[in-house]
Amino acid sequence: MAKTILICDDDPTQRRLIQAVLEREGFSVMHAENGAQAIDRLTQNSGIDAVILDLVMPGQSGIETLKELRASGVRTPVVVLTASGGIDTVVKAMQAGAQDFFIKPASPERILVSVRNALQMGDLSAEVQRLQKRTTNRTSFDDLIGSSPAMQMVRRLGERAAKSNIPVLILGESGVGKELIARAIQGSSDRAGKPFVAVNCGALPENLVESILFGHEKGSFTGASDKHLGKFQEANGGTLFLDEVGELPLDMQVKLLRALQEGEIDPVGSKRPVKVDVRIISATNRNLADQVRAGAFREDLFYRLNVFPVEAPSLRDRREDIPALVEHFVRRFNVEEGKRVTGVSSEAMQMLAAYDWPGNVRQLENTVYRAIVLADSPYLQPFDFPAISGVSAPLIATAPSDGPVNGRAAIEAHHDALNALQDAPVRILDDSGHLRKLEEIERDLIEHAISVYAGHMSEVARRLGIGRSTLYRKVRDCGLEGMVKEAG
Secondary structure: OOOEEEEEOOOHHHHHHHHHHHHHOOOEEEEEOOHHHHHHHHHHOOOOOEEEEEOOOOOOOHHHHHHHHHHOOOOOOEEEEEOOOOHHHHHHHHHHOOOEEEEOOOOHHHHHHHHHHHHHHHHHHHHHHHHHHHHOOOOOHHHOOOOOHHHHHHHHHHHHHOOOOOOEEEEOOOOOOHHHHHHHHHHOOOOOOOOEEEEEHHHOOHHHHHHHHHOEOOOOOOOOOOOEOOHHHHOOOOEEEEEOHHHOOHHHHHHHHHHHHHOEEOOEOOOOOEEOOOEEEEEEOOOHHHHHHOOOOOHHHHHHHOOEEEEOOOHHHOHHHHHHHHHHHHHHHHHHHOOOOOEEOHHHHHHHHHOOOOOHHHHHHHHHHHHHHHOOOOEEOHHHOHHHHOOOOOOOOOOOOOOOOOHHHHHHHHHHHHHHHHHOOOOOEOOOOOEOOHHHHHHHHHHHHHHHOOOOHHHHHHHHOOOHHHHHHHHHHOOOHHHHHHHO
16 A cells, blocks of 8 residues: 655645655655644544645644644654755754654655655654553554454454453454454453463463463472462453463363352462452354364353354455555564565555465465565565465576586586576577677666566666666667556
């Protein structure tokens, strides 16, 4: 999805000039003629990613507009522009909350650098805020990505569950984000900020399940050299999330049932029970009703846990949320990996939205992570997702030989190299095996670069090692103007 930039300037000519620069790089643009209009746009539209704000405007100045935005809680990154670059002006703008500035008229490169820096700062701020909320156990339903009907239902049910201590059972396939839903329930309840302890019941060693969940006293068994509180006592006052609860052994199910009914636990080796105040949220990707019928899960525990079921939808059942999820992961991994990927090309996004995602959101997250790490262009292309598209990144160079080759092997290697050159995206040899003319190769190389980098001419020029003006001249000389317009 293209990033949206709001341009606030009372000069329509200036707005159009900046718009042309931004749209050429794939950004979406909105306009505001004055500060009041900009405030309305930003408070009503959460889809704006950055603002370019003129400091000198009739009525409400840029500094006043910026101060009002920050006072109202809008944290969208702002780049200010001014006709006078005095130090005092810049300092006031930065103190009011601006991320960067440039003096008009500014070169396209300077505008783009400022906007990209502001976007990166916005992504960093959002990631810090997300991590702070997770660390302090204050994740809310606003942190759930997606607005599909299925996710709206999850929000409505989760918000109702958060208003009480009712046991919640989250159902859904592996990788749909059941723990995030559990964290949102905790963060929206009166237990927000209290401990949130997650336990994967399927990963607990069978001989240590009781000790891990309920704790043990020192010397209660061989190897118990210290007292251990257990997960129930760790979560005291907060929430205990039992993931894959269907994996618990039957004997532990009995003890779990007693802990839920009585509100107390019996640590291994303890002489008396310990009272605990814990809200239980459990999750499973199994059909617990089928397990009850098969005798693998206790019926009384099933009814105790399944008081308030919440169905977490699979990703293929909410495909309309995929673009928002991809954009979220791109922002997050840009920050983690220090990358500057702007977004995903329309072809790649269509491909991702059409895929079935058997591993659900977790698979999508890891797929985007790999693409971000390996990406060379500002927009992710289908070949950045080879496991989904089946297309590898275009390569011109052939792999080096492991050692010296002679005789027949040398002849075969030579023929293989010629075939590779013939089949490469930019052919070096003609049909007779002779070198093509330099201008022909150059034209094909420019055409291929425009295609690979989706018409983003700054990136094409950077990759080819030439200036933008030189690139545009060569485009005209090669008759490729139509291709540039089509890509743009």
